[in-house]
Amino acid sequence: MRRRSRSFRFTMFVASALLLWTLALPIGAHAKKVTVVTSTTDMAALTQEVGGDKVSVESIAKGYQDPHFVEAKPSFLLKLRQADLLVVVGLQLEIGWLPPLINQSGNPRIQVGAPGYLDASQFAEILEIPQGTVTRAEGDVHPLGNPHYWLDPDNGRRIARGIANKLSEADPGDAAYFQQRFQDFDNRLTAAEQKWEGEMKPYRGRKVVTYHRSFPNFAKHFGLDVIGYVEPRPGIPPTPTHTLELIQLMRRETCKVVLVEPYFDLKTPQSIGRETGAQVVVYLPSVGGEKGVEDYFKLFDYDIDLLIKAFSATR
Amino acid sequence: MRALNFLGTVLLVSLPGYAVQGDTPQAASANPDNAVLMQKIRDLEDRVIALEGEIRQMKAQEAPVAPPAAAPANAESNTHAAGPTLQSQVPTLGAVTSGTGTQVVLGGAGGSAAKALNPDISAIGDFISVAGHNPVQPSPSLEMHESELGFQAIIDPYARGDFFLSFGEEGVTLEEGYITFTALPRGFVAKVGKMRSAFGKVNTLHNHVLPWVDRPLVTNNLVGGEDGIDDAGVSIERILPAPKGIFLEATGQLFRGDSGTQQSPVFRASGKGDVSAVAHLRSYRDLTESTNIDLGLSYARGHNNLGTNFLTQLYGIDATLRWKPLRRSIYHSFIGRGEFTWSQRQQLPSEQRAFGFYTSGDYQLGRRWFVGGRFDRSDRSEFANLTDQGASAVLTYWPSEFSQVRGQYRYTRYAGNIDTNEFLMQVMFSLGAHGAHPF
Numbered sequence A: 001m002r003r004r005s006r007s008f009r010f011t012m013f014v015a016s017a018l019l020l021w022t023l024a025l026p027i028g029a030h031a032k033k034v035t036v037v038t039s040t041t042d043m044a045a046l047t048q049e050v051g052g053d054k055v056s057v058e059s060i061a062k063g064y065q066d067p068h069f070v071e072a073k074p075s076f077l078l079k080l081r082q083a084d085l086l087v088v089v090g091l092q093l094e095i096g097w098l099p100p101l102i103n104q105s106g107n108p109r110i111q112v113g114a115p116g117y118l119d120a121s122q123f124a125e126i127l128e129i130p131q132g133t134v135t136r137a138e139g140d141v142h143p144l145g146n147p148h149y150w151l152d153p154d155n156g157r158r159i160a161r162g163i164a165n166k167l168s169e170a171d172p173g174d175a176a177y178f179q180q181r182f183q184d185f186d187n188r189l190t191a192a193e194q195k196w197e198g199e200m201k202p203y204r205g206r207k208v209v210t211y212h213r214s215f216p217n218f219a220k221h222f223g224l225d226v227i228g229y230v231e232p233r234p235g236i237p238p239t240p241t242h243t244l245e246l247i248q249l250m251r252r253e254t255c256k257v258v259l260v261e262p263y264f265d266l267k268t269p270q271s272i273g274r275e276t277g278a279q280v281v282v283y284l285p286s287v288g289g290e291k292g293v294e295d296y297f298k299l300f301d302y303d304i305d306l307l308i309k310a311f312s313a314t315r
Numbered sequence B: 001m002r003a004l005n006f007l008g009t010v011l012l013v014s015l016p017g018y019a020v021q022g023d024t025p026q027a028a029s030a031n032p033d034n035a036v037l038m039q040k041i042r043d044l045e046d047r048v049i050a051l052e053g054e055i056r057q058m059k060a061q062e063a064p065v066a067p068p069a070a071a072p073a074n075a076e077s078n079t080h081a082a083g084p085t086l087q088s089q090v091p092t093l094g095a096v097t098s099g100t101g102t103q104v105v106l107g108g109a110g111g112s113a114a115k116a117l118n119p120d121i122s123a124i125g126d127f128i129s130v131a132g133h134n135p136v137q138p139s140p141s142l143e144m145h146e147s148e149l150g151f152q153a154i155i156d157p158y159a160r161g162d163f164f165l166s167f168g169e170e171g172v173t174l175e176e177g178y179i180t181f182t183a184l185p186r187g188f189v190a191k192v193g194k195m196r197s198a199f200g201k202v203n204t205l206h207n208h209v210l211p212w213v214d215r216p217l218v219t220n221n222l223v224g225g226e227d228g229i230d231d232a233g234v235s236i237e238r239i240l241p242a243p244k245g246i247f248l249e250a251t252g253q254l255f256r257g258d259s260g261t262q263q264s265p266v267f268r269a270s271g272k273g274d275v276s277a278v279a280h281l282r283s284y285r286d287l288t289e290s291t292n293i294d295l296g297l298s299y300a301r302g303h304n305n306l307g308t309n310f311l312t313q314l315y316g317i318d319a320t321l322r323w324k325p326l327r328r329s330i331y332h333s334f335i336g337r338g339e340f341t342w343s344q345r346q347q348l349p350s351e352q353r354a355f356g357f358y359t360s361g362d363y364q365l366g367r368r369w370f371v372g373g374r375f376d377r378s379d380r381s382e383f384a385n386l387t388d389q390g391a392s393a394v395l396t397y398w399p400s401e402f403s404q405v406r407g408q409y410r411y412t413r414y415a416g417n418i419d420t421n422e423f424l425m426q427v428m429f430s431l432g433a434h435g436a437h438p439f
């Protein structure tokens, strides 16, 4: 009996000591800036555009990394627990890694449904929303619609506006600043859009193949025709049968460009290129995919430049 | 809500319609107002998209369950697929009806609100076949080893709930069932319910995320076998301040004091005071963007099956080295692990001090192939002078992320020089909601 209560007291002692110890420690210092963490670099770039020097922004994923398969590293928790605002792409793009990070962050501000959680997909035009039932016979489909929606400048503008409004809520004192930054971004984007559209105009209707379904919004905006994918189904690696079918399709449709995201192996795309005479282009789906591509404008500059080179070299 | 949806739909349909009607005559006559009208259309389009988004937000608020991006996921399940909208469509293969047409759908509204109220449901099947003779730890030739059902949802903005029911061939156990309070003040995260305790690494992992078919000898001999330290209680964790770049986290847990299988009980509560406690300190550091190291210290204390007066204490060190190049993260990776456990068990005539460990390495050869090896050695907790050791080689193939085929060759030399050679074959498959990948 004595022994039992002693051991019980011991455990209670250990537990309460742990509790007191952690309680006594200061929580990380809070800067005046709004601390924003984003799941991807594109959301970070757009936040930076409207947030200026009133925010500090950091992205969890790198621009050259497959955003479906980010590891839930504890070092990200250090960022998340300081965050005032978490901006996510949504539509289940981050479902394989972000939920446990949010849970373990110990940060009530960024929990789902809390004011500091912002799902940017609500602002954007979403394509490829499956109708009816979805099964995994179709591969790792995105059942809520295609989450690779940020490669349309119009969506970029909409997201930026949404983020500016959210920042204004989080930091009402700087609301005018954020709105002013958004106006400025809007003007620069409109000018850039005219330039990009002009550059891409001669190639409207051109056919392309992409590795993953990460290009529909870009294709729609600039009038390109995505006729097929290197992946037989989303998230399923290329199979010989599918590759053969794709080669035949590309020959039939005289498609001369294969676009590959920087995180995929180039072996299959290159063999497709050899068979069809198509150019294999490693395009960037995200800001930061290459050195120098560090903002939203440079992302389009980079990709459009690549596309124009590829299109003009093939017919 | 219905009215709101209706309103949204009406706006959605009528606004562009109105805009196009207004636009047509002018466009035809190359009027200078053209640009103004185009701008108007753009503005209207933006407003429609914004409205759609608002409607979806309201839908999400109506249902306390996560909006699209936040579909809850389990830190320990390695499946990767669709979320809430999939839950009722247990793969009827072939019934492919998703029309990803060219039709413009704005805002990406998720599943219906009614569906959003349901938790994410997942099922994982684990089939094991064993060839070879093992007189010490015999296993059946063919076995549906485990069928795990998971139910997970966000309960409210302050908490989430997770249930994992494990159906063996003989019965059902609640493997885990707990609420996690995610919005506590001062960075605390608390769990209440039944859970796998934070002692080391392997003890926290469900069978289907292990890199092997079986569990290491040290788990079987010292840490409660397949179920491990898995008990009802309370857990509190918090990230601790640490030098920049270092992640430090402390976990303290208090349990009823019943853990382990009948054959190898770690803790047994003979009375209400016989609670067990587990403490874990984890430190983590990124060495480069592709390499990181994870170190843990664990301590567990409870009463054993001899009664209230007999304590068992466990001390553990775990180390994990991971490598995964970000640009090719889906093709190559390496994980090296080691766990070292010391057991101090009070019994008659004298206390037994046992030690055991395993070290393992797993390399991803390509998108679908993994090879690995493990070395095992462990004393037995009740007879510390008896030592078992062994080695395994493992080959894993992933047809997709939702199924896995694994072969393991296992050599074991049990105490008393009993040699066994076995070949284990495992098929695993997962249905339903998308879980997060373990780390």
Ligand SMILES: [Zn+2]
Pocket (backbone or CB within 6 Å): A068, A142, A147, A148, A212, A213, A214, A234
């Ligand atoms: Zn995708």
